[in-house]
Amino acid sequence: MAIHILPDEVASQIAAGEVVERPASVVKELFENALDAGAGQIDIHIEQSGKRLIEISDDGAGIPAEELSLAVMRHATSKMRSADDLFAIQTLGFRGEALASVASVSRFSLTSRPASQAVGAVLKVDGGKGAKMEPVGAPVGTVVRVEDLFYNVPARLKFLKQDATERNAINALVTRYAIAYPSTRVRLTHDSQLVLQTSGKGDRREVLANLYGVELAKNMLEVTFQEDGMCLSGFISPVAVTRSNRKEITFFVNGRWVQDAALSRALLNGYQNLIMVGRYPLAMLFLDVPPEEVDVNVHPAKAEVRFRSSDKVFGTVQRAVRRGLLAYSPVPNLSIGG
Numbered sequence: 553m554a555i556h557i558l559p560d561e562v563a564s565q566i567a568a569g570e571v572v573e574r575p576a577s578v579v580k581e582l583f584e585n586a587l588d589a590g591a592g593q594i595d596i597h598i599e600q601s602g603k604r605l606i607e608i609s610d611d612g613a614g615i616p617a618e619e620l621s622l623a624v625m626r627h628a629t630s631k632m633r634s635a636d637d638l639f640a641i642q643t644l645g646f647r648g649e650a651l652a653s654v655a656s657v658s659r660f661s662l663t664s665r666p667a668s669q670a671v672g673a674v675l676k677v678d679g680g681k682g683a684k685m686e687p688v689g690a691p692v693g694t695v696v697r698v699e700d701l702f703y704n705v706p707a708r709l710k711f712l713k714q715d716a717t718e719r720n721a722i723n724a725l726v727t728r729y730a731i732a733y734p735s736t737r738v739r740l741t742h743d744s745q746l747v748l749q750t751s752g753k754g755d756r757r758e759v760l761a762n763l764y765g766v767e768l769a770k771n772m773l774e775v776t777f778q779e780d781g782m783c784l785s786g787f788i789s790p791v792a793v794t795r796s797n798r799k800e801i802t803f804f805v806n807g808r809w810v811q812d813a814a815l816s817r818a819l820l821n822g823y824q825n826l827i828m829v830g831r832y833p834l835a836m837l838f839l840d841v842p843p844e845e846v847d848v849n850v851h852p853a854k855a856e857v858r859f860r861s862s863d864k865v866f867g868t869v870q871r872a873v874r875r876g877l878l879a880y881s882p883v884p885n886l887s888i889g890g
């Protein structure tokens with residue numbers, strides 16, 4: 553075959569493989585877009601574990617009708633201009649890949665209205681093809697509907713896990729984001745059953761009860777620690793409450809959920825000698841560092857980050873956790889690890 557450039561729709565499907573692995577990754581991207589749009593309320597409606605339908609509505613800034621078709625093109629973003637911006641990212645999105653990816657592997661519609669427009673517009677795309685736009689009455693904000701995810705990518709469809717597994721992944725994701733953003737009202741329904749509803753009052757511990765139950769949420773220890781321009785806050789379990797795996801260890805870095813083995817290790821170091829080997833604490837921690845200290849452009853789904861001075865970050869996390877634990881149950885002979 554001679555060298556040729558792939559049609560955009562094929563390129564999008566390939567890219568989609570990295571960004572959208574499963575229904576929960578679609579939810580993550582759309583939820584982050586709503587947060588970036590300044591939403592005060594985000595409603596998520598799921599049917600058949602996201603395989604049939606994922607619908608996310610927000611009351612954020614909306615997209616002007618004339619930009620709607622751009623929003624679903626690859627590398628189309630309102631969040632950055634030049635490569636320099638990569639080191640000062642203030643938004644959750646910046647790659648301009650999500651909507652294009654999702655639209656290429658589903659029956660997709662994007663309805664939006666900014667406050668400056670009297671009516672909204674809806675853009676429909678079918679498997680990345682045949683984009684059609686028309687005016688429509690709509691409240692200010694955005695509604696994204698993703699139907700029949702992966703209907704045109706049978707290989708991907710086959711790899712999806714059982715309904716319960718996909719459903720749990722969505723619930724875990726939305727619950728954690730709801731805790732991270734307690735000032736946003738979040739509502740999640742699954743096949744018209746209410747799964748999660750938060751008040752938007754800004755109280756993290758209140759939302760925490762949705763993840764851990766009321767009793768445990770009450771007992772979680774609050775951590776706030778500042779050092780070298782970094783801030784670590786959130787909740788850790790008292791030493792008496794542990795699990796047999798690391799699944800309940802969650803870190804947000806600058807507002808995004810990241811999976812980072814080294815951050816978990818720093819947390820575990822903080823607990824050293826206080827819990828048994830092979831047992832793990834529960835943690836819901838928010839690390840904020842100056843944007844130039846962290847590279848978020850490491851992973852297509854932005855699930856991993858790289859720190860400029862990782863030793864410093866890990867030291868801070870470990871000390872914050874240690875101090876947090878000692879503050880609640882002083883143990884005289886324990887030194888504060890550095």
Ligand code: ADP
Nearest residue numbers: 585589623629630645646647648649650651694
């Ligand atoms: P990114 O978030 O990386 O910019 P996306 O493909 O997720 O890329 O979105 C493309 C653009 O569409 C965004 O930059 C933003 O301008 C617009 N957009 C997407 N979702 C929303 C939303 N819920 N509300 C307002 N604008 C949105």
Ligand code: MG
Nearest residue numbers: 581585645650
């Ligand atoms: Mg985005």
